[in-house]
Structures are given as structure tokens and as C-alpha cells.
Amino acid sequence: MKVLKNEEMRKLDEIAINTYKIPGIILMENAGISVVEEIEKSLASKENKKIAVISGLGNNGGDGFVITRHLMNKGIQVITYIVGDTSMIKGDAKINFDILEKMKAFIVKLESSEDIIQFQEDLQQYSILVDALLGTGLQRTVEGIMREVILKMNASKKEIIAVDIPSGINGNDGKVQGVAVEAKKTITFQLPKIGNILFPGSYYGGALLVKNIGIPKEAVSLIQSKIHLITEEVAASVLSKRYGDTHKGSYGRAFIIAGSVGMSGAAILASKTALRCGAGLLRTAVPESLIPILENQLIEGITVPVKEMLDKGIINYLKEENVVAIGPGCGRSQEFEEILHTVITSARLPLVIDADGLNLLANNIHLLKDLKAPCIITPHPGEMSRLTGLSIQEVNDHRLEVAKNFSEKWGVITLLKGARTVITDPQGQIFINRTGNPGMATAGSGDVLTGMITGLLSQGVEPLQAAIVSAYLHGKAGDRAAEELGEYSMLAGDIIDQVPFVIQEIIRA
Numbered sequence: 059m060k061v062l063k064n065e066e067m068r069k070l071d072e073i074a075i076n077t078y079k080i081p082g083i084i085l086m087e088n089a090g091i092s093v094v095e096e097i098e099k100s101l102a103s104k105e106n107k108k109i110a111v112i113s114g115l116g117n118n119g120g121d122g123f124v125i126t127r128h129l130m131n132k133g134i135q136v137i138t139y140i141v142g143d144t145s146m147i148k149g150d151a152k153i154n155f156d157i158l159e160k161m162k163a164f165i166v167k168l169e170s171s172e173d174i175i176q177f178q179e180d181l182q183q184y185s186i187l188v189d190a191l192l193g194t195g196l197q198r199t200v201e202g203i204m205r206e207v208i209l210k211m212n213a214s215k216k217e218i219i220a221v222d223i224p225s226g227i228n229g230n231d232g233k234v235q236g237v238a239v240e241a242k243k244t245i246t247f248q249l250p251k252i253g254n255i256l257f258p259g260s261y262y263g264g265a266l267l268v269k270n271i272g273i274p275k276e277a278v279s280l281i282q283s284k285i286h287l288i289t290e291e292v293a294a295s296v297l298s299k300r301y302g303d304t305h306k307g308s309y310g311r312a313f314i315i316a317g318s319v320g321m322s323g324a325a326i327l328a329s330k331t332a333l334r335c336g337a338g339l340l341r342t343a344v345p346e347s348l349i350p351i352l353e354n355q356l357i358e359g360i361t362v363p364v365k366e367m368l369d370k371g372i373i374n375y376l377k378e379e380n381v382v383a384i385g386p387g388c389g390r391s392q393e394f395e396e397i398l399h400t401v402i403t404s405a406r407l408p409l410v411i412d413a414d415g416l417n418l419l420a421n422n423i424h425l426l427k428d429l430k431a432p433c434i435i436t437p438h439p440g441e442m443s444r445l446t447g448l449s450i451q452e453v454n455d456h457r458l459e460v461a462k463n464f465s466e467k468w469g470v471i472t473l474l475k476g477a478r479t480v481i482t483d484p485q486g487q488i489f490i491n492r493t494g495n496p497g498m499a500t501a502g503s504g505d506v507l508t509g510m511i512t513g514l515l516s517q518g519v520e521p522l523q524a525a526i527v528s529a530y531l532h533g534k535a536g537d538r539a540a541e542e543l544g545e546y547s548m549l550a551g552d553i554i555d556q557v558p559f560v561i562q563e564i565i566r567a
């Protein structure tokens with residue numbers, strides 16, 4: 059699903075209105091009605107049915123006027139607050155404002171500090187507040203009366219439903235422009251905006267619902283956005299049912315180079331996951347001293363000593379494999395550095411580089427120019443900072459751009475981990491993942507992700523798809539683990555335990 063910037067959403071509205079001749083007021087009507095449906099759902103469980111719709115002067119406020127009208131028609135008690143000088147309302151919003159006046163709707167204007175004192179008192183009587191102050195037209199830091207109104211709405215602790223995007227959140231990047239509404243749910247129109255998806259905007263928005271407002275599919279296809287939200291349908295298109303007449307060889311051979319003394323767990327986690335994600339055959343190369351531990355923990359996989367790889371020739375050793383992953387828990391030994399160097403510059407099979415593999419790479423980033431095969435790197439922000447020389451703060455502040463620039467510069471698929479993992483390719487495409495939770499911020503969960511990507515690549519899944527689907531699957535398995543065990547207690551191994559159920563769920567859907 060495409061994710062839009064404010065300007066792109068405006069362009070889409072324009073195409074619908076100018077090319078497809080759908081009057082803007084119809085789009086506004088549909089937008090308002092779609093929010094009313096959600097208000098009714100929230101209202102069903104409440105005794106107090108009184109609602110406040112809090113509108114601005116733009117089209118987001120216009121949606122609010124439509125919402126008021128429909129709630130009135132349904133016999134629901136509703137009061138509209140308007141922030142600012144109502145003589146400034148124009149266009150479709152003005153038409154809807156005039157209708158409300160004719161309907162003798164209860165309208166309160168908020169223009170001064172005294173009005174705010176009364177507003178704060180009033181808020182206690184409502185069951186739901188509808189936030190229709192600012193949408194994709196947010197231009198600058200929110201100040202003055204508008205800021206006061208938002209602060210009072212938040213302080214009221216009432217359930218807030220946001221129209222399109224929580225007011226104060228920048229649709230282009232999810233950042234708070236001074237202050238923002240904290241909503242329980244947000245109904246966004248036609249397609250999500252970046253600010254609905256990325257943090258902190260996503261946190262402020264609560265549950266996100268995307269509602270169609272009648273813009274034709276063809277119009278959507280005219281918008282050239284390169285940013286996509288990863289959906290279950292994408293995962294389902296990759297994780298198809300297996301064909302009956304297949305065998306172990308049909309699902310490929312995966313090779314994982316991982317582990318060091320004190321970090322055998324990383325090798326085990328990645329390996330187990332690759333098998334759970336369907337790899338036909340798996341070999342894991344670890345330092346010799348770890349072999350007994352792996353043999354004990356991973357009976358389905360084959361374990362080989364790293365030294366044997368070096369003795370027999372790294373490339374020769376990998377010639378039957380379909381994918382090689384390097385890095386989880388491998389430390390920064392010279393042996394691994396040599397393997398990484400050779401694999402990057404000479405191996406002709408898909409490559410996944412994670413964790414210490416990335417730390418080793420950071421010392422010698424130019425090796426990537428000699429890649430002979432598709433490569434996926436899976437840094438967390440700390441590793442990305444080492445790879446790029448940017449600070450962690452800079453990486454986190456510009457997650458999409460940082461990952462995109464890295465992919466374009468080095469010709470790799472970049473999977474930048476964290477809350478809202480971002481995947482980018484050398485063509486400038488950006489995919490954002492919404493699954494997952496803070497319970498996954500636990501040692502080893504990154505190793506599980508590497509195992510997933512490796513398992514899918516072994517089965518011939520295209521590298522970009524493997525990265526996208528793994529991020530989705532990983533987060534979804536993490537969400538199930540959090541549901542069962544809680545975010546505090548879940549461990550990386552618990553994510554693996556959920557993988558079979560998640561895959562089955564996706565295949566059956």
C-alpha cells in the first residue's frame with residue numbers, strides 16, 4: 059500500500075477533482091461519513107453519548123462540519139468548537155459550515171484565552187472528542203490558541219478520535235510540530251500519510267484505520283510515491299502453499315556463518331529460524347569450540363567448523379549453497395574478516411550481512427563496490443551509524459532517507475531495524491513495516507530476523523521480497539509473543555516459537 063506525503067495527498071485530491079471530475083465536496087462528505095461510522099462504534103459501549111467536534115478553519119475542519127451534521131441527523135448530542143475566525147472559512151468547508159448554521163447546530167468559537175478556560179471546563183461533559191483541527195495542511199509550529207486547545211484536549215483524558223492525522227503531527231515525517239493531539243484512533247483518508255506510520259506520529263494517532271473516500275484506483279496509480287507500507291497481502295503473495303511434488307532440494311540450501319565464544323546463542327537463533335521458515339537444508343559454520351553446543355541445540359541442522367571453510371577455500375565451500383548469511387554473534391576476529399571479504403567480493407549467491415558482519419564491514423565499506431550478487435544488510439541504528447559516520451540520532455531522525463541513500467550509494471538492500479523497520483533498494487523504493495513491538499527490544503531478536511531472511515532466500519524468494527516479508531513476519535511473530543507473554547518477558551526464542559503459527563495464518567488468509 060502506498061504511503062503519501064502531504065503534497066502527494068493534495069495531488070491525489072486534485073486528480074480526483076480535476077481529472078475525474080469528482081467534486082471535492084463529495085470527497086469531504088465521504089471522509090466525514092467514514093469517521094462517523096467509527097465514532098458510532100466507539101459510542102456503542104459508552105453510557106454518555108455526548109460528543110464534541112473540534113474544528114479548524116481548513117478542510118480538516120470541513121470534515122468536522124460534515125461529521126457534526128451526520129451526528130445531529132442521527133440524534134446524537136454534538137457540539138462544534140471552531141478555533142479561529144470563522145469568516146476565514148472557505149471553499150467546501152464553508153459550504154458545510156453554512157449548512158451547520160442553517161441547521162442551528164450548537165457552535166462555540168474559540169478565539170481568546172477566556173474561551174479556553176470555559177472550553178477546558180466544558181470538555182468534562184463529553185464522552186468523545188473529535189479532532190478536526192489540522193490535517194495535511196499543517197504548515198508550521200502550532201502556537202497560540204490552537205496550542206492551548208490541543209493541550210486541553212489531551213489533559214481532559216477523554217477518548218479522542220483524530221480526523222486524517224492527529225493535529226500537530228507533520229504528515230511528511232511524523233514529527234510533532236510543537237504540540238500534538240494524543241488520539242485513541244485515527245481515521246485517515248484513502249491512503250496513509252507518512253506521519254500516520256512513523257513514530258512519534260504513529261504513537262499519537264493510536265489505532266490507524268484507512269478509509270476509502272471514493273478516489274478511483276486509477277487516480278491512485280498516477281501518484282508516483284516510492285514509499286510503501288508492508289501489508290499482509292504482500293506476505294501472502296510470497297508465502298504460498300507448497301506444491302505437493304517437491305523435495306528437500308526444492309527449498310534450497312542455506313549457509314549461516316555465525317557465533318563466537320560467549321555468543322553461540324546468536325548462531326542457534328538464526329539457524330533455528332531459517333529452518334522454521336522453510337529452508338530445505340541448513341549448514342551453520344561456527345568456531346570449532348562451539349560445535350558441541352550447536353549439535354546439542356540444533357539437531358536438524360548441520361554444523362561445520364569455520365576453519366574447515368578456510369582450509370577448503372571459502373568460495374569452493376559455498377558452491378552448492380543458495381544463500382549465505384554472515385554476522386550474528388561472530389565477533390570481530392580476523393578469520394571472520396577474511397571470510398566476509400571473500401564472500402562480498404567473490405561469492406555469486408545472495409548474501410545477508412548482519413551484526414558483527416556489519417561492524418567488520420564498517421572498516422572496509424568500499425568492498426561493497428565489488429559485490430557479485432544481491433546483498434541485504436540488516437543494521438540497527440547503532441550499526442547504521444558505524445556504516446555511515448552519522449550519529450545514531452541523525453540515523454533515527456531521518457530513517458527513510460538514511461536507508462535509501464545507503465542503498466542507492468552502495469547498491470544493496472538495506473533493512474534498517476527498529477520501531478518501524480525500513481527496507482530500501484538501490485532503485486529508491488522504500489518499504490515501511492508496522493508490525494512488531496518494544497518487547498522485541500531483547501537480545502537475539504535481530505538474529506531471528508537474519509534467520510528468516512536466510513530461510514526465505516534459500517527457497518528462491520527474491521531478495522527485496524525476502525527482506526520485506528521477513529520484517530513483516532518477524533514483527534507479527536513478535537506481536538503474538540507479546541500477546542502471550544508480555545513485552546517485558548518475551549525472549550527472542552519466543553519469537554521463533556510463534557513463527558509456525560504466523561506463517562500458517564498468512565497462508566490460510
Ligand SMILES: NC(=O)C1=CN([C@@H]2O[C@H](COP(=O)(O)OP(=O)(O)OC[C@H]3O[C@@H](n4cnc5c(N)ncnc54)[C@H](OP(=O)(O)O)[C@@H]3O)[C@@H](O)[C@H]2O)[C@@H](O)CC1
Binds near residue numbers: 068089191198
Ligand atoms: N478536497 C480535499 O482536498 C480533501 C481534503 N480533506 C481534508 O482536508 C485536510 C487538508 O485540508 P487543508 O489543505 O485545508 O488543510 P488543513 O489540514 O485543514 O489545515 C489548514 C488550516 O490550518 C491552518 N494552519 C496550518 N498550520 C497551522 C498551525 N501550525 N497552527 C495553526 N493553524 C494552522 C491554516 O491556516 P493558514 O496557514 O492559512 O493561516 C488553515 O486554516 C485533510 O487532512 C483532510 O482532512 C478531506 O475532506 C478529503 C477531501
Ligand SMILES: Nc1ncnc2c1ncn2[C@@H]1O[C@H](COP(=O)(O)OP(=O)(O)O)[C@@H](O)[C@H]1O
Binds near residue numbers: 477494501503505533
Ligand atoms: N519498539 C520496537 N518495535 C518494533 N520492533 C522492534 C522494536 N524494538 C526492536 N525491534 C526489532 O527487534 C529487532 C532487534 O534487533 P537487534 O537490535 O539487531 O537485536 P540483537 O542484536 O540483540 O539481535 C529488530 O528487528 C527490531 O526491528
Ligand SMILES: [K+]
Binds near residue numbers: 190191220
Ligand atoms: K486532525
